[in-house]
Amino acid sequence: MPDAEAILVGVRVRPVVPREIGQDISLFFNGNILTCLDVEGKKKEFQFDVLLDARDKNDPNFGGNEKVYAGFGRRMLDHMLDGFGTCVFAYGQTGTGKSTTIVGLMSPPAEQGLLPRLLNDIFDACDKMRSEGAEVMCKLQMIELYNEQIRDLLAPAVKDKAKAPRPEIHVHPKMGVYITDMQDPVVTTSQECFDLIEYGNNMKTIAATAMNPQSSRGHTIIKFHMERKNADASCTVSDCWIVDLAGRENEKTTQVSGEQFVELSFINRSLMWLAVCIKGLSEQPKGKKKKAAEGAEGEEGGEGKKSGGGGGGMKNLAQFR
Numbered sequence: 001m002p003d004a005e006a007i008l009v010g011v012r013v014r015p016v017v018p019r020e021i022g023q024d025i026s027l028f029f030n031g032n033i034l035t036c037l038d039v040e041g042k043k044k045e046f047q048f049d050v051l052l053d054a055r056d057k058n059d060p061n062f063g064g065n066e067k068v069y070a071g072f073g074r075r076m077l078d079h080m081l082d083g084f085g086t087c088v089f090a091y092g093q094t095g096t097g098k099s100t101t102i103v104g105l106m107s108p109p110a111e112q113g114l115l116p117r118l119l120n121d122i123f124d125a126c127d128k129m130r131s132e133g134a135e136v137m138c139k140l141q142m143i144e145l146y147n148e149q150i151r152d153l154l155a156p157a158v159k160d161k162a163k164a165p166r167p168e169i170h171v172h173p174k175m176g177v178y179i180t181d182m183q184d185p186v187v188t189t190s191q192e193c194f195d196l197i198e199y200g201n202n203m204k205t206i207a208a209t210a211m212n213p214q215s216s217r218g219h220t221i222i223k224f225h226m227e228r229k230n231a232d233a234s235c236t237v238s239d240c241w242i243v244d245l246a247g248r249e250n251e252k253t254t255q256v257s258g259e260q261f262v263e264l265s266f267i268n269r270s271l272m273w274l275a276v277c278i279k280g281l282s283e284q285p286k287g288k289k290k291k292a293a294e295g296a297e298g299e300e301g302g303e304g305k306k307s308g309g310g311g312g313g314m315k316n317l318a319q320f321r
Contacts, residue, residue, distance in 0.1 A: 010050030010071055012063050014097045029053050054097075065104050069117045076240060077121050080226060083236040088114065089243045102244045103201075106194065115197070115222065115242050119190040122224070122240075133231035138224065139184045140193055142200040143167065146218030153200035153220070154183040184225070197222065220244040 011034065013027060028035040032051045036044045050071040052063025076086040090098035104113030126136045142153040150167045158164045165181045172178065187193050204220060222242040229235050 008049040008072065010052070011048050012052040012054050012068065012097070012101060015055045017095070065101070065111065065113050065117070068101055069114050073114045073118045077118060077125070080122065080238045080240050081125055083238050085239045087241040087243065089245060091245050094246070099244055102242060116190070116194065118240070119193050119224070122226070123190045129228060135229040137227045138187050140187050140196055141182055141184050141223040142197060143179070143182070143221050144204055144218040145221065150179065151218070152182050153203045154185065154196055157203070219246050
C-alpha cells in the first residue's frame, strides 16, 4: 500500500441537535471537499479522504454506519488478515457522535457501528481460516485512560477501588509499548466480544455536561489481538486498536466545575499530545519508525505510540471526526 494511504482522515456530519438550532453555518459537500460558510460570509474549505453527510436519512447518499465501515472497516480487516497492525481514532467535540460511529446500536444491524461490523467479519474470516486447517486464537482488552490513569474496564468489579489491580505501561526497545496486569480473555465469537464490551462500557466514567448528557470522561481503547498458525506452519500475529476518544471540551460551553473541570483539563491535554503523535506519524520519513511519536508525554502518549506505530508493522491509521 502506498505510504500516502497509511493515514486516512474521514469526517461525518451528523444532524443538528436542539442546542444547535439557529446557528448560522452552511455546509456544502463536493466530493471529498467540505465548504463551511458562516453568517458573515467567511468561507473555509477542508479536504478529507472520506467525507460523509449523515444529516438526512432520506438522502440517497446518506452517510450511515455502513458507509463508515466501507470507508475504513474493510480496509482494517484486510490489513489484520495480512498480519499488520491497524488502528482507528474517533475524534471530535463532545456530543458529535463518536461513540455512535464506533459502536452504534447492536440492533437493527443497519445501526451497528464500525466495531461490531468489524468483529463480525473478523470471526467469519476466522471460521474460514479454520476450515482451511489454520489454528486461530483471538483475545480482547479494553481500557480507559482517565485523568492520565489506566483503568482495566474488563477487571472484576471490587468494592474498594484502591485495592483493584493497577495496569502499568512499559516501554521495551524492541517490543515497543506494552501494558501489564490486564485482563485479556480469549474470545471465540463476536457475541463474546459484544458481552465483554458491554461490561466494559458499564465500567466507564460517564457524566452529564451542558453539551452532552452522556459524556465519556476518559478515552476508551479496545485492543483485538489475533494469532494464526497456518497449515504450512507459517504464523501471523496482528493487533487492531479501536480508540473512542473523549470529546474535546470548552469550559464555557460545557459549563463544568470541580472534578469535571479537572477531567476537562486532562482530556484536552491528552488530545493535544495525541495530535503531536499523529502529526509525527504523518511526517515521519521511511526507516524512522522509532521517532513516530517523539515528544508525547504521560500515559496517553505511551498508548498513542503503541497504537499508532511504536510497535512496528502499522499498515493503516485512520481518524474519523
